[in-house]
Amino acid sequence: MKIFKRTGKMALGSRLRMLTAKFTDDAAAIYRLYNIDMQPKWFPVFYVLSERDDVTITEIAMEIGHSQPSVSKIVREMAANGLVVENKDSADGRRNVVQLSATGKEIIEKIQNQYQDVNNAVEALSAEANYDLWKAIEEWEFLLDQKSLFERVRETRKRRESSFVEIVPYEAKYQSAFRELNVAWISKYFKMEGADYKSLDYPQSYILDRGGQILVALYRGEPVGVCALIKMDDPEYDFELAKMAVSPKAQGQNIGWLLGNAAIEKAKSLDANALYLESNTILKPAINLYHKLGFRKVTGRPTPYERANIQMELRLH
Structure with a gap:
């Protein structure tokens, strides 16, 4: 038991298994004390059958919270020991029902004193x-x-991983990361298009010089995620949230969420009223992220991308 003082709560499962093993060993000894032919793991099934007759394995599994294969195995073991029988349902011949055998029913009466004594002992322990x-x-x-x-x-x-992530403004030294991260995910699901090459090959002139922004996520100093706010010449939207990409080795570390929130805060600091984005519904994690960020679906806008089949907006005011 000294090991648990060193491991702390991370060994919760191991400690609970040891406690369960103690109870199970005691339960087996208690059944022998009362001359009851029962294994501790059979008890939940036995108890259900003692209350209800003609129960299916599916119904037992739902009642006791076990899987059907687990209940089937227990029923087979109990049947081999003569405690239960399986029969066709008299009302529906397609269903097999489980019942206590005559031997199993005899235990119902014999076990009552054990129930009372165990309950009282547990109450005293408590x-x-x-x-x-x-x-x-x-x-x-x-x-x-x-x-x-x-x-x-x-x-x-x-x-914890997010604490090692820093969102920084774009610098020329991140141009290759901005391009490579985006090319990797676009090529994985779709094909590169003309608008992709313009923004990825010339981010300074195509995005930044036109009033846009690029953000870079650094994990322990390494660029692992990027996204852009592309200035839109549109009366409804100030920026398009675009070119968001995260390295596969950094996925699961909240990078997309941190980038998205940072981009939204940057747009707010620039007094933007609304953001727009385009995506594809096969990118379910991305769509879920956009919904979590507050984006909602819109329709009817032209797009330069063949791959785009969903358009979304975020109202900031």
């Missing part, structure tokens, strides 16, 4: 403790249903 484990488990189950531990770790990782 009274000795400073914390109510049962309530804590219910609370943790609820919280993990809202957001799994995996999702929480992934979000924590993104926040």
Whole structure:
């Protein structure tokens, strides 16, 4: 147990497995104490069948929160020990239902004293403790249903990685990164077009000298993401959010979100009223990002890109 003092909460799963193993070993010994022919892992299935007759494996799985293959395996084991039987449903011959056998039904009566004694022992144990484990488990189950531990770790990782990300203004030394990152993603899904070459080969004259902006995301000093605000000659929109690209090795580190927000803040600082962008619906992560940033779909505008099949806007005022 000393190892948990060194590992801390990151070994939560291992510690819970050890606690579960203790309860499981004790449960097996308790069944022997009361002369009940039962394995601890069978109990949830047995309890459902003791309350309901003619239950399908699917219904049992839903009731106890196990997978169907897991329940099927338990039912086979219980059947091999003579505790359950499987029959065709009398009302629907296509369904197999599980029932306690005569031997299984005998256990219902025999196990009642065990139920009472175990419940009282657990209540006494709980009274000795400073914390109510049962309530804590219910609370943790609820919280993990809202957001799994995996999702929480992934979000924590993104926040940590994001602390190494810096969004900086474009400089000439980033021209190759600006071009290469964009060429890589465009070529992966589509083909390079004339408008791409103009902005990527000549960012100074095509974007910056016309009043646009380019932002670069540095991860530990290395350029891993870029995006541009291209000045639009349009009464409705001030800038087009364009040429956003993130290196595959930096994906999952929140780079797109940081770039998008930085671009929006830059547009606001330039007193922009609205932003516009074009994309393609096969780029689902990108579309989801734009929605999270606040962009909404618009229609009916001409586009110079063959690949564009969705247009979006963000009103800033």
